[in-house]
Amino acid sequence: MRAAVDCHMVASPRAGDAGNGRYAAQLANSLAATAHPGDDAWALVAEPGALARLDLRVRHAGLSPNNARRLLASAPRVLSGIRADIAVFTYVGPFVGRTPVALAVHDATFVTNPEWLPARARVMLQRLVPLSARRADRVLALSRTAAAEIEDALGVPGDRIRVVSPAVDPRFRPDGGAAAARVADALGVSGRFCLAVGDVNPRKNLSALARAVARLDDLNLVLAGSPGATSDPVLRDPRVRWLGRVGDDDLADLYRAAAVTAFPSLHEGFGLPAVEAMASGCPLVVSNRGALPEVVGDAAIVTGTSTDEIAEALRAALEPTAADRLRELGPRRAAAYTVEAMGEAGWAALGRPA
Structure with a gap:
């Protein structure tokens, strides 16, 4: 079977593409790692750094x-040229061409909570995703929670939705304690800190997190992620250290060095930073919204989204006792999210014969 993944957002400098691009690259890599004889995994790339x-x-x-041009001309032409049996697109697929499409929809917040999105993105997604979902042969969700949300919000029949959860990169793992020195040297981050990872936007609930961290003695807040489509007030908070987007090696060290990672998002279709934190042995706090409780199980503290909570x-x-327990449970829970598991789920979802 020949499967292609649209990776146009991989290595994109545009705000908001980080999570979508990471998933697309992971899917292409996972399909390649679990290919059977005669299978091919292709990535369709648009950025010089993608390879x-x-x-x-x-x-x-x-x-x-x-x-x-990508959706109306180049993607259909390339897919025909490589004779792809199926192609994965994120949110919006091509409206021309004969190659079957699997549409990856990370969440349906453009329907359920459109106020979280910039006007242009909101209008585009509301118009084009339902059309793409109806045209697609199948829809990929990142969690059971997201699958149910997609079925309800977009009207996609449940039997056309397949769950293909992301994989955690093997570099996210506990180490012997040298991470604090490395992040101090590479990023200038020192002392006891709470880490938050992801694009900075209202959905991430970072202002509430900043207020919560300010109530704890001897704890700073460090943010790693792009500023998002609009400026968030949390970036102007003098108590917050914003690093911007960081590379995976530095990010792995940040998880290891952090006293705790917090992911108090108002909604997530999956929440890969939560899995990365668990895999790195960092105590984790997540909100009770979206797929986060499903993803973390009992390996994190699940809470509400208010500052007090x-x-x-x-x-x-x-x-200390709770932190030690979370450091032990986290890597065990994260071990379910492997490249092999993602690849096998991906091939099955795309229709490879068993």
Whole structure:
């Protein structure tokens, strides 16, 4: 079977593309890692830096970086040229061409909570995703929670939705304690800190997190992620250290060095930073929204989204006995999210014969 993944957002400098691009690259890499004889995994790339993030076993072809040209011309042409049996697109697929499409929809917040999105993105997603979902042969969700949300919000029949959860990169693992020195040297981060990872936008609930962290003695807040489509007030908070987007090696060290990672998002279709934190052995606090409780199980403290609730959860996670328990449970829970598991789920979802 020949499967292609639209990776046009991989290595994109645009705000908001980090999570989508990471999933697309992971899917292409996971398909290549679990390919059977006769299988091919292709990545359709548009950015010069994309190939550095792809497994050497992934074959690749170029796409136009312009969205309209990509969907109306270059993607259908490339897919026909490589004779793809199926292609994965994120949110919006091509409306021309004969190659079957699996549409990856990370969440349906553009329907359920459109106020979280910039106006242009909101209108585009509301118009094009339902059309793409109806045209697609199948829809990929990142969690059972997201699958139910997609079925309800977009009207996609449940039997056309398949769950293909992300994989955690093997670099996210506990180490012997040298991470604090490395992040101090590489990033200038020192002392006891709470880490938050992801694009900075209102959905991440970072202002409430900043207020919660301010209530705890001897704890700073460090943010790692792009500023998002609009400026968030949390970036102007003098108590917050914002690093911008950091590379995976530095990010792995940040998880290891952090006293706690917090992910108090108002909604997530999966929440990969939560899995990365668990895999790294960092005590974790997540909100009770979206797929986060499903993803973390009993390996994190699950809380509400108010400042009071987050502050209390952080205190609980930092208590030495609880912190030790979370450091032990986290890597066990994260071990379910492997490249092999993602690849096998991906091939099955795309219709490879068993």
